[in-house]
Amino acid sequence: MLFNSGTFALFFAAFAGLYWLVRNSLVGRNRLILAASWLFYGWWDWRFLGLLIGSSLLDHRLGIAVEEATGTRRRRLVAFSVAVNLGLLGVFKYTGFFAESLAALIRSLGGTPDWPTLNIVLPVGISFYTFQSLGYVLDIDHGRIKACRDRVQFLAFVAFFPQLVAGPIERASRLLPQFQTPRVITTDSIRTGLWLVILGLFRKVAVADPCGALADIAFAQEHHTTAGVVLGVAAFALQIYGDFAGYSDMARGIARLLGFELMENFALPYFATGLRTFWRRWHISLSEWLRDNIYIPLGGNRFGDFRTLRNLFVTMAVGGFWHGASWHFVAWGAWHGLALVAAFAARPLAGKWPAWVRWPLVVAVVGFGWLLFRVPDLSTARSMILALGDGTAPVWVQSACIYLAWFSVPLLTLDLAQSRAGSPDWGARLDPIPRAGLQGVLLFAIAVAWKREPATFLYFQF
Amino acid sequence: MKSHAYNFTPTGLVTVAGPPFAVVLLISGLLHLAGIVGLLPEPRSVQDMDHTVLSHQIHASATPASIALIGDSSCLMDVSGRLLGQELRRPVSNLGTMSLLDLTAFASLASNAVSATKGSATVVLLVHPDFLMRPTADPRVLCDFQAIRQGASPSREPEVPAEWAASILATDLFRDSIESTARSFPLSGEFGRRYGFTDQIRAAIGRDLGLVDPRKYRFVRREARPFEVSPRLEGQFQALRGLLPTHVRLDVGITPIPESEAEADFGPRHSRALKTVSEWIGGDVRILADLPAYLPDSEFATRTHLSEEGRLRFTRLLAKNLSAEGLGR
Numbered sequence: 001m002l003f004n005s006g007t008f009a010l011f012f013a014a015f016a017g018l019y020w021l022v023r024n025s026l027v028g029r030n031r032l033i034l035a036a037s038w039l040f041y042g043w044w045d046w047r048f049l050g051l052l053i054g055s056s057l058l059d060h061r062l063g064i065a066v067e068e069a070t071g072t073r074r075r076r077l078v079a080f081s082v083a084v085n086l087g088l089l090g091v092f093k094y095t096g097f098f099a100e101s102l103a104a105l106i107r108s109l110g111g112t113p114d115w116p117t118l119n120i121v122l123p124v125g126i127s128f129y130t131f132q133s134l135g136y137v138l139d140i141d142h143g144r145i146k147a148c149r150d151r152v153q154f155l156a157f158v159a160f161f162p163q164l165v166a167g168p169i170e171r172a173s174r175l176l177p178q179f180q181t182p183r184v185i186t187t188d189s190i191r192t193g194l195w196l197v198i199l200g201l202f203r204k205v206a207v208a209d210p211c212g213a214l215a216d217i218a219f220a221q222e223h224h225t226t227a228g229v230v231l232g233v234a235a236f237a238l239q240i241y242g243d244f245a246g247y248s249d250m251a252r253g254i255a256r257l258l259g260f261e262l263m264e265n266f267a268l269p270y271f272a273t274g275l276r277t278f279w280r281r282w283h284i285s286l287s288e289w290l291r292d293n294i295y296i297p298l299g300g301n302r303f304g305d306f307r308t309l310r311n312l313f314v315t316m317a318v319g320g321f322w323h324g325a326s327w328h329f330v331a332w333g334a335w336h337g338l339a340l341v342a343a344f345a346a347r348p349l350a351g352k353w354p355a356w357v358r359w360p361l362v363v364a365v366v367g368f369g370w371l372l373f374r375v376p377d378l379s380t381a382r383s384m385i386l387a388l389g390d391g392t393a394p395v396w397v398q399s400a401c402i403y404l405a406w407f408s409v410p411l412l413t414l415d416l417a418q419s420r421a422g423s424p425d426w427g428a429r430l431d432p433i434p435r436a437g438l439q440g441v442l443l444f445a446i447a448v449a450w451k452r453e454p455a456t457f458l459y460f461q462f
Numbered sequence: 463m464k465s466h467a468y469n470f471t472p473t474g475l476v477t478v479a480g481p482p483f484a485v486v487l488l489i490s491g492l493l494h495l496a497g498i499v500g501l502l503p504e505p506r507s508v509q510d511m512d513h514t515v516l517s518h519q520i521h522a523s524a525t526p527a528s529i530a531l532i533g534d535s536s537c538l539m540d541v542s543g544r545l546l547g548q549e550l551r552r553p554v555s556n557l558g559t560m561s562l563l564d565l566t567a568f569a570s571l572a573s574n575a576v577s578a579t580k581g582s583a584t585v586v587l588l589v590h591p592d593f594l595m596r597p598t599a600d601p602r603v604l605c606d607f608q609a610i611r612q613g614a615s616p617s618r619e620p621e622v623p624a625e626w627a628a629s630i631l632a633t634d635l636f637r638d639s640i641e642s643t644a645r646s647f648p649l650s651g652e653f654g655r656r657y658g659f660t661d662q663i664r665a666a667i668g669r670d671l672g673l674v675d676p677r678k679y680r681f682v683r684r685e686a687r688p689f690e691v692s693p694r695l696e697g698q699f700q701a702l703r704g705l706l707p708t709h710v711r712l713d714v715g716i717t718p719i720p721e722s723e724a725e726a727d728f729g730p731r732h733s734r735a736l737k738t739v740s741e742w743i744g745g746d747v748r749i750l751a752d753l754p755a756y757l758p759d760s761e762f763a764t765r766t767h768l769s770e771e772g773r774l775r776f777t778r779l780l781a782k783n784l785s786a787e788g789l790g791r
Contacts, residue, residue: 023464023467023468024465028465029466182464182465182467183465183466183467185467185468185469187470187477194482210648214648217649217658217659221655395662396646396659398661399658399662400658400659402644402646403646403648406644406645432477432481435482436481436485439482439485440485440488440489442482443482443483443485444485444486444633444636447631450624450633452624
């Protein structure tokens with residue numbers, strides 16, 4: 001069930017009616033959210049519901065056990081939770097990848113690998129809910145939060161449908177208390193929630209999906225050209241931003257309509273004038289999770305420059321691998337790790353450069369990263385990178401430039417307005433007439449771009 | 463314990479949620495009005511490959527040509543009009559379309575081309591066996607064809623809620639008139655990979671007088687239907703001849719199928735189909751009986767279209783056939 005589908009609109013309308021009915025019962029509300037979230041998840045593939053429920057129940061029990069345990073037993077319980085959660089990810093997400101990589105290695109050494117091809121279906125959103133659930137246990141271990149004794153509250157926290165399949169990866173310290181207290185839905189929360197839903201739908205339906213069509217053409221070329229690669233990367237940069245930021249906006253907007261507050265996951269990342277700033281603005285919930293659970297435990301920046309650089313690189317490489325079981329995702333993570341290391345090393349010099357010098361550099365580094373991210377394999381990446389130097393253009397270059405401008409200018413204009421206003425809620429804070437005008441125009445653009453068969457979100461595959 | 467409270471009034475809710483939707487209706491109303499008073503650009507049917515080809519061919523039919531090829535997508539994809547023109551040393555126009563039209567629609571394209579041509583003209587109808595077995599055209603495509611010919615938007619009676627919404631909200635009007643004027647539309651799959659956008663499809667047809675199907679044929683076993691011309695086409699063939707001036711020569715041929723899909727008796731059935739068509743049209747029709755009924759699988763892009771190499775071979779064979787029939791050098 002996709003946010004950008006009529007099915008979800010019907011689901012949410014029915015849910016909102018029931019939600020109103022249970023307004024006087026905290027237990028009833030959480031049970032309703034849990035049931036709706038499981039229905040929402042099971043809509044994709046009911047067989048994976050067991051995985052979601054089983055891993056959540058286990059982490060709920062482990063959370064309580066970790067809190068009550070001390071010393072070695074506590075460490076073992078935490079290690080068990082890490083092993084189970086990462087093990088699930090490993091089985092469903094990485095088994096095929098490791099089997100294929102090992103087979104390729106054996107073949108390169110002259111051997112003949114003798115095992116059947118594994119076609120394991122990846123449960124949608126597994127990377128997100130696994131990290132959220134695991135993060136809860138780690139937060140208890142680090143003393144950041146108390147264990148949740150109420151099973152329904154915890155299960156609803158893990159399965160909360162607005163953010164279940166593509167984040168934001170919420171910290172228990174932020175979201176869990178919201179299931180324990182009454183929520184108030186005001187005119188303002190409706191106004192801002194509606195704005196976020198409209199903005200998210202616009203980013204997804206009217207920007208990301210059309211830009212994806214251009215990226216598909218550019219990345220599928222048999223013979224790549226310089227202009228084709230640049231246009232393809234630009235289109236993909238807009239697609240992945242519109243798609244993922246759009247999803248996060250909708251998740252936040254839908255949650256807000258229910259009285260819940262989710263964290264901001266994107267904060268105008270393409271306006272960043274530094275690479276570290278970019279990562280503080282892009283997929284913020286994952287960046288924070290990796291910082292708190294990998295970078296800092298590795299030592300962070302506490303043990304000198306060399307250890308800091310190593311920790312940065314390792315954290316980014318893990319982040320890359322989290323995105324997908326493929327070498328090009330590892331290359332993407334490693335590229336950003338190297339770029340962060342270079343930026344760290346060049347800090348004394350680069351820190352003095354003006355923003356107009358730093359911004360294009362960040363765009364180039366991020367863009368090159370998107371090339372590695374979007375390619376189907378590393379050999380395609382190689383041929384696209386080589387094409388960057390040949391100065392050629394495809395026959396469709398003019399059509400593509402106009403097409404890209406048609407979809408990117410409205411998106412960048414909205415982002416500029418947000419940047420000036422300083423808040424993602426800016427469109428809800430306008431005076432009534434401009435607010436209605438802006439939201440009406442965005443709704444019309446969504447209606448123009450609406451497809452009967454909605455396109456799925458890119459991050460559902462991770 | 464209270465779980466959540468609704469701290470707003472119904473009026474407050476309407477005030478917040480209502481105005482944006484009112485603005486949508488206002489935009490829709492203005493677009494409808496602009497359409498009625500003629501302020502919008504002329505609609506361009508270029509949002510997908512089928513409509514782009516249809517629209518291009520309708521406009522191209524006004525170009526003079528001593529040989530006008532008409533037919534289904536196999537005519538467009540299996541023949542390079544440019545190469546045929548070079549082989550025959552005559553101006554050729556390939557008016558094959560992608561869509562499921564009928565013979566009278568093909569005839570109206572041919573009739574346009576003939577009227578634009580001074581001197582003698584020949585119309586060559588090339589269709590695939592699938593076309594001859596199909597009794598009727600797609601009425602929605604025929605509706606689009608008529609609309610585009612009249613310079614209108616290919617709108618039709620909405621049938622499903624999404625089409626009703628697009629019609630009421632004028633989003634189809636926006637797409638056809640404004641968006642289609644401002645930009646080109648990307649193609650999907652292999653056509654996107656080869657051509658990019660709809661503008662490049664138009665350019666390619668204009669340049670090569672035909673299109674290359676970039677896909678790769680793979681044989682898939684399916685339930686074979688014996689090849690027989692649908693009796694319902696009899697009237698259409700007669701209408702086709704009737705729509706063309708009597709001085710215009712009409713040649714008819716059938717495009718090939720992959721060898722692996724040809725049943726043992728496909729050759730005789732193919733000959734019989736040509737004979738049937740010839741009898742239905744009667745009089746002066748010339749049958750291109752020497753065109754191959756099937757070709758090797760390696761020369762196909764799909765079961766109905768030849769590959770780039772296959773179409774060059776077929777074009778030369780067609781040129782040879784037409785030369786033998788008195789056309790060309």
